[in-house]
Amino acid sequence: MMLYSILGLPTLRIIDIFDIAIVAVLFYYVYRMARGTNVMLIFWALIVILVAWRVADALGMRLLGAILSAIVSVGLIALVVIFQPEIRKFLLFLGTKTQLNESLWKRLQFWRRNIQNKSTVSYEAYVNACMHMSQSKTGALIVFKRQNEVEELIDTGEQINALASSALIEALFFKNSPLHDGAVIAQGNRLLAARCILPVTSRLDIDPNLGLRHRSAIGVTEQLDVLSVIVSEETGAISYAIGGIIHHDVTPVELRQVLEKYVN
Secondary structure (H helix, E strand, O other): OHHHHHHOOOOOOHHHHHHHHHHHHHHHHHHHHHOOOOHHHHHHHHHHHHHHHHHHHHOOOHHHHHHHHHHHHOHHHHHHHHOHHHHHHHHHHHHOOOOOOHHHHHHHHHHHHHHHOOOOOOOHHHHHHHHHHHHHOOOEEEEEEOOOOOHHHHOOOEEEEEEOOHHHHHHHHOOOOOOOOOEEEEEOOEEEEEEEOOOOOOOOOOOOOOOHHHHHHHHHHHHOOEEEEEEOOOOOOEEEEEOOEEEOOOOHHHHHHHHHHHOO
């Protein structure tokens, strides 16, 4: 503090440190959500425009400065239009009990379940169905509701609202079933809908060998607070995606642990 006073610089307060830390965290999570998409290219283009505007203004280049100033003046509206999906995703991130406080929230839920000494949901049907479909190389995609509402996904398919069982899940994804194409939406031990259409990720850093089923599983977890489980039709491998990140080749035991940890 004394050094700042001697040099004539503004005094660095404790609140300034918190201010910088909060801004840094916000920029970090914005970067995480935009990483691997075209958003980063647009972001760097905007940085170039801003730097060119300031340079043109400093050098007295009036014509170029006026053009860049006009672009910057309407930049806010343009940003809202261009980044509408990312803004929606960021607001969903702020409005749900995920990412920043997920660990604390899960710990509180764990304590509450221990106090109540009971478990209301069993994922055995899902695990057994995925294990059987993996052995027969039957493609499947199941989306598990967490904190967000999933009505917009349910409306794209056929409502079921049935108790989950291994036989029913396998029947839905049987290749000759009229409901096998698309995703099944699940909440707890109930199947809400089948043949649902999911948003596909637009990220450029996804493995090019992944098909539409895997890309849809990633895309829906980017936009909603859900967990998706995938059974590959080509290899029979079981994967799951959460928060836009996909985890490959999980065993049935690991799948049960994932469901109990993230969906309960």
